[in-house]
Amino acid sequence: MTKKWLTALLRWFFAVILIYASVGKILQPIEFALTIEAYQVAGAVASRWIAIGLPWLEFLTGLLLILPGSWRRIAADLNLAMMGMFLIAVGQAYLRDLVIDCGCFAGSSAAVDGWKLLQNSVLLLLSAYLFTTVQQPGTELSERIADF
Amino acid sequence: MQRLLKSLSVLALSLVLGILVNVFNWEGIDTALLLTPERDQLVESIVPDSAFSLYLQGSAIFVDARASSDFEIDRLPRAQSLPLTYFLNVYQSPDSTDSLKTIITYCFDPQCREAELLAKGLAAKDGNQVYYLRGGMSAWMAMGFPIEENSPGNMP
Numbered sequence: 579m580t581k582k583w584l585t586a587l588l589r590w591f592f593a594v595i596l597i598y599a600s601v602g603k604i605l606q607p608i609e610f611a612l613t614i615e616a617y618q619v620a621g622a623v624a625s626r627w628i629a630i631g632l633p634w635l636e637f638l639t640g641l642l643l644i645l646p647g648s649w650r651r652i653a654a655d656l657n658l659a660m661m662g663m664f665l666i667a668v669g670q671a672y673l674r675d676l677v678i679d680c681g682c683f684a685g686s687s688a689a690v691d692g693w694k695l696l697q698n699s700v701l702l703l704l705s706a707y708l709f710t711t712v713q714q715p716g717t718e719l720s721e722r723i724a725d726f
Numbered sequence: 727m728q729r730l731l732k733s734l735s736v737l738a739l740s741l742v743l744g745i746l747v748n749v750f751n752w753e754g755i756d757t758a759l760l761l762t763p764e765r766d767q768l769v770e771s772i773v774p775d776s777a778f779s780l781y782l783q784g785s786a787i788f789v790d791a792r793a794s795s796d797f798e799i800d801r802l803p804r805a806q807s808l809p810l811t812y813f814l815n816v817y818q819s820p821d822s823t824d825s826l827k828t829i830i831t832y833c834f835d836p837q838c839r840e841a842e843l844l845a846k847g848l849a850a851k852d853g854n855q856v857y858y859l860r861g862g863m864s865a866w867m868a869m870g871f872p873i874e875e876n877s878p879g880n881m882p
Contacts, residue, residue: 604744604747604751605751605753606753607748607751607753607754607755608753608754608755608847608850608851609813609814609847611755612810612814612843612846612847613814615839615843616810616839616840616843618839622759622846623759623760623761626755626759626760627741627760629755630741630744630745630747630748630754630755630760631737631740631741631744632740632744633744634739634740634741634743634744634747635736635737635740637740638736638739638740638743639736642736649732651729652729652732652733652736653736655729655733656733656736656737659733677793678811679810679811679814681814689811
């Protein structure tokens, strides 16, 4: 029962973060493309493609996490994959001493440092937990409330 | 397998939505730039000699892409501070009332990519001609060209 509520809390937590993070990047793709390029893992053209596609992936994943249906499991898969990718990107930037902005949320500056690495690690752990626990909507009333 | 296919379909939909919205976003990425080869022609570098000539003619604006703390210590003559991280979060163009002036971005050494990235961002948004200084401030200083020290300039 507690597990169901925790899962619901995590779904909404990630949904809010992902949707909020996506909006600014959708509106400012040029800046986001430059931020990606600054990580020095993708070239200029690849960075632009990522800049226009990734925010929408965040948005759709966030949406699917809270909409009822079997797509929640897919959203949990994608969420885990994204958190893993973000951790790798931040980790390699940190190890290479790149002085860059993480690009996590448009309009707010957050350096890639040890604290950011820790944050991303925690997000990955939480997304892994969500990946293992998210299921089809339940039938008991309490489950259905928790499933909302 | 079905899960993988569903995930891929979400990925594909994200890309399609991204392309569609980008086309209609007046602050979006130029579609041509999504297809140009790696070494795109959006910005070019300029050697210190040429940059110095433009400076002497009064037709260049130097824009410092380094952190404000570095700008406080020293900078190119009459340079403006516009750290890349600041530009990316609170877009602000350099103070320039003359669109005929050339903007030259720089950071300290050749390994620093911030000047190039800042130049790309400015070129994508402004109508000025934009270059980034090849070799950075270190190359400028190695040529014996003047720099300003200590007194703060135009900082964000």
